[in-house]
Amino acid sequence: MTEQKSEVSRVQELVYELKIEEVMVRDVITVTPETTLREFKELLRTKRISGTPVVQGERLVGIISLEDLIKALEDGEMDALVGAKMTPKVEVLHADEPVVHAVNRMSRSGFGRFPVVNRAGQLVGILTRGEIIRGLLRRLEVSYRDEEIHRYRSSHIFEDIISDRTSLVLRYHVQPRDFSIGGAASSRIKRAIERLGGNPTLARRVGVAAYEAEINLVIHSDHGGEMVVEIQPDQLHILVADDGPGIPDVEQAMRPGFSTAPDWIREMGFGAGMGLLNIKNCADEMKLQSVLGEGTWLEMWFRIPAAGADGSKQQAASSKQPVAEK
Amino acid sequence: MTVEEMVGRLGLQVAARGEMAREISGGYASDLLSCVMAKAKEGNVWVTLQAHPNVIAVASLLNLAAVIVAEGVEADLETVMRAQENGVTLLGSAQTTFSVVGQLSAVGVTGG
Numbered sequence: 393m394t395e396q397k398s399e400v401s402r403v404q405e406l407v408y409e410l411k412i413e414e415v416m417v418r419d420v421i422t423v424t425p426e427t428t429l430r431e432f433k434e435l436l437r438t439k440r441i442s443g444t445p446v447v448q449g450e451r452l453v454g455i456i457s458l459e460d461l462i463k464a465l466e467d468g469e470m471d472a473l474v475g476a477k478m479t480p481k482v483e484v485l486h487a488d489e490p491v492v493h494a495v496n497r498m499s500r501s502g503f504g505r506f507p508v509v510n511r512a513g514q515l516v517g518i519l520t521r522g523e524i525i526r527g528l529l530r531r532l533e534v535s536y537r538d539e540e541i542h543r544y545r546s547s548h549i550f551e552d553i554i555s556d557r558t559s560l561v562l563r564y565h566v567q568p569r570d571f572s573i574g575g576a577a578s579s580r581i582k583r584a585i586e587r588l589g590g591n592p593t594l595a596r597r598v599g600v601a602a603y604e605a606e607i608n609l610v611i612h613s614d615h616g617g618e619m620v621v622e623i624q625p626d627q628l629h630i631l632v633a634d635d636g637p638g639i640p641d642v643e644q645a646m647r648p649g650f651s652t653a654p655d656w657i658r659e660m661g662f663g664a665g666m667g668l669l670n671i672k673n674c675a676d677e678m679k680l681q682s683v684l685g686e687g688t689w690l691e692m693w694f695r696i697p698a699a700g701a702d703g704s705k706q707q708a709a710s711s712k713q714p715v716a717e718k
Numbered sequence: 719m720t721v722e723e724m725v726g727r728l729g730l731q732v733a734a735r736g737e738m739a740r741e742i743s744g745g746y747a748s749d750l751l752s753c754v755m756a757k758a759k760e761g762n763v764w765v766t767l768q769a770h771p772n773v774i775a776v777a778s779l780l781n782l783a784a785v786i787v788a789e790g791v792e793a794d795l796e797t798v799m800r801a802q803e804n805g806v807t808l809l810g811s812a813q814t815t816f817s818v819v820g821q822l823s824a825v826g827v828t829g830g
Contacts, residue, residue, distance in 0.1 A: 576775075579775060579778060600779060603775065603776070603779055607772075661750050661751045661772075662750075
């Protein structure tokens with residue numbers, strides 16, 4: 393999955409996920425109906441704002457803006473009270489509503505500023521377009537940084553941990569006949585490679601091969617099986633093993649289109665007789681051994697190109713390093 | 719063409735929304751998952767009759783742009799939920815696979 397993809401859909405999700413109270417400004421500058429327009433003018437000038445809600449006690453009773461002030465100035469009514477010049481019917485947003493609601497209201501009404509009230513009608517904040525954008529950016533940055541941190545931490549594991557030969561071993565147990573979670577192990581293997589900084593093509597090849605092997609365990613194995621992934625800086629090895637029933641003729645099993653899957657499995661789209669071939673095509677090397685009644689051992693190897701062979705990746709890694717050292 | 723545009727032009731139902739603004743790189747049609755694994759490319763739209771949760775695993779592994787389930791086959795709830803979790807766009811059409819592919823081809827989405 394590319395960074396861009398996750399970011400775009402993330403914004404759409406966020407407008408639904410974020411509540412208005414999470415992005416609104418809480419310290420609201422307010423006036424009361426008894427404030428004079430002269431005092432209101434000073435407030436706008438010193439606070440550099442263009443309007444405020446009007447509250448009585450904690451209750452929102454109106455809203456007054458620069459426009460109302462200009463009108464009063466023209467009419468020579470600077471000593472009038474806010475209560476007489478404000479707009480009494482205020483459109484409000486509720487603090488617990490999702491941000492998408494505010495976005496819709498703003499585009500429908502043309503208002504750029506909404507007072508936010510709680511369910512008791514008390515003023516708790518104010519929301520402008522600027523706050524929405526800032527709120528979204530803040531959230532995006534947090535989730536982006538989280539994935540970056542995951543990736544950064546994981547991708548340096550081989551540099552941070554020193555040994556003569558370091559390898560990372562991931563083990564997955566696959567249940568037989570459970571199609572609902574079939575594919576879970578291979579998705580996780582693919583994610584692990586991405587986080588370790590492996591290039592997307594490698595992650596995909598490993599993902600496809602691991603998926604086919606995982607589905608074979610789901611379909612054919614008597615008691616499920618194990619998938620053991622051993623990752624070294626320069627190669628990746630996957631062992632898929634079960635304890636039966638075993639393949640009677642390995643050569644025949646490798647033939648394109650040859651399948652022993654029962655009809656109900658074929659109806660789900662599995663058992664095309666292409667799985668082992670897919671594995672062979674994706675892996676740099678594969679070895680399939682089986683003993684009838686004892687089990688099947690499938691091994692696959694993937695070479696990991698040196699960082700130098702993939703310029704873009706190396707650049708990304710080295711440009712990150714100084715940031716983390718600060 | 720983006721996923722959103724395709725949904726509009728073919729009149730597809732949306733069961734799960736992934737990245738709707740994503741550009742479609744081409745298309746592939748098959749009900750055999752291994753064939754999809756071997757042939758479908760990143761960013762492709764996949765037309766199929768399969769609607770069980772493993773469809774989402776395949777789409778997610780291959781980073782497909784969208785899956786269209788044809789002939790009005792209803793996706794299981796599990797499949798829809800899995801699609802939402804994984805950000806996979808899952809669409810539906812009442813038409814046959816053949817018709818859907820024909821329409822895709824007519825609007826410029828080609829094999830490959």
